[in-house]
Structures are given as structure tokens and as C-alpha cells.
Amino acid sequence: MNRVHRQPPVALTIAGSDSGGGAGIQADLHTFAAHHVHGTSVITAITAQNTRGVTAAEAVSVDLVRAQLDAVLGDFSVAAVKTGMLGGGALLELVAKYGEDERLPNLVVDPVMVTTTGDSLFAGDPAAYLARLGPLATILTPNLIEARQLLGREIETVDDMREAARALATYGPRAVLVKGGHREEGAAERNAEAAGVSGTAIDVLWCDGQMLDLAAPRVATRNDHGTGCTLAAAIAARLALEHPLPQAVAGAKAYVTEALKAAAEWRLGLGPGPVHHHHGRKSAAL
Numbered sequence: 001m002n003r004v005h006r007q008p009p010v011a012l013t014i015a016g017s018d019s020g021g022g023a024g025i026q027a028d029l030h031t032f033a034a035h036h037v038h039g040t041s042v043i044t045a046i047t048a049q050n051t052r053g054v055t056a057a058e059a060v061s062v063d064l065v066r067a068q069l070d071a072v073l074g075d076f077s078v079a080a081v082k083t084g085m086l087g088g089g090a091l092l093e094l095v096a097k098y099g100e101d102e103r104l105p106n107l108v109v110d111p112v113m114v115t116t117t118g119d120s121l122f123a124g125d126p127a128a129y130l131a132r133l134g135p136l137a138t139i140l141t142p143n144l145i146e147a148r149q150l151l152g153r154e155i156e157t158v159d160d161m162r163e164a165a166r167a168l169a170t171y172g173p174r175a176v177l178v179k180g181g182h183r184e185e186g187a188a189e190r191n192a193e194a195a196g197v198s199g200t201a202i203d204v205l206w207c208d209g210q211m212l213d214l215a216a217p218r219v220a221t222r223n224d225h226g227t228g229c230t231l232a233a234a235i236a237a238r239l240a241l242e243h244p245l246p247q248a249v250a251g252a253k254a255y256v257t258e259a260l261k262a263a264a265e266w267r268l269g270l271g272p273g274p275v276h277h278h279h280g281r282k283s284a285a286l
């Protein structure tokens with residue numbers, strides 16, 4: 001009998017390790033698993049980190065990152081790739097080379113530069129980052145602070161976010177998602193909240209020449225550590241599952257909103273804790 005063996009698609013994360021398990025490689029692998037995608041990983045840096053901040057970080061050598069890339073790409077048929085913390089110029093250059101050799105399909109570039117707690121995770125030149133990875137990215141996913149650093153301009157309103165997405169798209173990615181998780185709401189929005197209307201987490205997506213606002217209810221929680229990593233990994237997982245790009249982004253945002261909601265009451269660590277990556281799975285304990 002001719003049996004069809006079903007198996008998961010493979011995704012790759014190229015990112016740093018978060019010892020607290022909420023962001024970086026750990027968040028990415030949780031997210032891949034929650035999507036039933038087999039996760040492979042190339043570790044670029046090791047951080048000593050918890051919910052309160054980063055106390056130490058060290059980059060992995062270029063040779064060891066190259067060896068990890070060759071080990072994964074030489075054996076698995078990788079369907080989508082996500083990059084996170086790259087540390088500095090040398091690893092940026094290495095990853096760009098693999099991209100140029102067309103070895104990093106469906107490339108989701110999360111330009112990790114600073115953590116929510118304010119620690120710097122990128123020592124290189126933001127202009128070089130854009131010039132090297134911009135043209136190779138299927139989608140670039142900066143938060144407001146990263147978009148400011150990449151473009152060297154202030155971004156405050158949703159209109160500014162749209163302008164930033166357009167400006168970043170000129171560097172060559174197919175799509176740009178400017179994330180508004182850290183946006184200070186304007187007076188009109190604050191008044192609406194005071195009147196009992198809950199706030200909105202708005203991201204702006206520029207994709208194939210079209211601008212889309214992606215809005216979700218803002219979850220009242222302090223546990224938002226790793227939401228950016230989780231969103232980018234969820235986009236990569238969905239691209240590995242062959243979702244079209246705009247649907248992959250919208251679905252990934254809905255996944256993050258549910259992950260934030262499900263962890264809103266958690267007290268894992270003393271600072272902003274992780275989200276619930278496996279919110280879709282029933283658990284006797286939770």
C-alpha cells in the first residue's frame with residue numbers, strides 16, 4: 001500500500017538565548033511547537049537574563065554560528081527562517097551571506113536592538129543592518145524603538161508608523177510590519193479608555209504595495225516579555241505552513257493576543273513575565 005507519511009514543516013530561528021525563557025530562542029521554539037512546526041535553532045549569543053533585565057551577554061563566535069547554520073541547512077529542508085538578536089556586525093554579515101546565497105527562505109527579520117527593559121542587544125550600525133538584511137527579508141518587523149533607530153527619526157502616531165513602514169520598504173523587503181506595542185496612546189485614545197473603551201494595539205503592515213492597519217484589543221497585563229520574538233516566530237511558522245504572507249501576519253498577531261490574555265494573571269518572575277505560548281493546548285494545571 002502506498003502510505004503518505006505526514007510530517008511537520010521545518011522552521012529555523014537564528015537568535016540569542018534568554019535564560020529566563022520568555023524571549024529569544026526559547027520563545028521561538030515554544031512558538032514553533034505551538035504551531036506544530038519542527039523548530040531548529042542557531043544560537044548567536046547567550047544572555048544571562050530574567051524578567052528584570054539582562055545581567056550579562058556574550059556573542060557566539062562567527063565560526064560556531066557558521067557551523068550551526070551548515071549543520072541545520074545541510075540536513076533539513078528549512079521552509080522558513082526567523083532572525084532575532086544578531087549581536088554585532090560580524091554575525092550580521094555572516095547571516096546576510098547565507099541570505100544572498102538563497103539559503104534562508106521566507107526570511108522574517110526581527111531587528112532586535114534593545115529589550116523592553118532597556119538593555120542594548122545590538123552593537124553594530126543600524127544603517128548597515130538595513131542595507132544588508134532589508135533586501136533579503138520577506139518581512140521586517142521592527143517595534144517603534146527599532147524603527148526609530150533604523151530610520152533616525154521620531155515615530156509617535158499611527159500616521160508616523162505608516163510613513164516609517166513605507167520608508168523601510170524602500171530598502172527592499174517584500175513587507176514591513178511596524179509594531180505599536182510600545183506606542184504611547186494619544187489624548188483621544190486615553191479619553192476613550194477612561195470612558196471604559198479598552199485600548200487598541202495597532203500594528204501597521206506594508207505588504208506588496210498596500211498599507212493595512214492590524215488592530216487587536218490591548219490586553220491589560222504586565223507580562224509582555226518576548227511578544228516581539230513570539231510574533232516574528234509565529235509569522236515564520238505560518239509561512240512554513242504555507243499561509244500567504246498577509247494572512248500569516250494577521251494570524252500571528254491573533255496568536256500573540258491570545259498568548260498575552262492567557263498569561264495576564266501569571267507571576268513568573270518579579271518583572272514583566274513571559275506570555276503563554278501554548279494557550280491553545282488544554283492543561284490540567286492551568
Ligand SMILES: Nc1ncnc2c1ncn2[C@@H]1O[C@H](COP(=O)(O)OP(=O)(O)OP(=O)(O)O)[C@@H](O)[C@H]1O
Pocket residue numbers: 023114115116142143144179180181182201202203216217218219220221224225226227228229231253256257260
Ligand atoms: N498589551 C498588549 N495587548 C495586545 N497586544 C500587544 C500588547 N503589547 C504588545 N502587543 C502586540 O504584540 C506584538 C509585539 O509588539 P511590540 O511592539 O511589543 O514588539 P516588541 O517590542 O518587539 O516586543 P518585545 O516587548 O518582545 O520587545 C505586536 O503585535 C503588538 O501590537
Ligand SMILES: Cc1ncc(COP(=O)(O)O)c(N)n1
Pocket residue numbers: 015016017018023024025047049084085112114115116117121224225226227228229
Ligand atoms: C535573547 C533575546 N532576544 C530578544 C529579546 C527581545 O525581547 P524583549 O524586548 O521582550 O525583552 C530579548 N530580551 N532577549
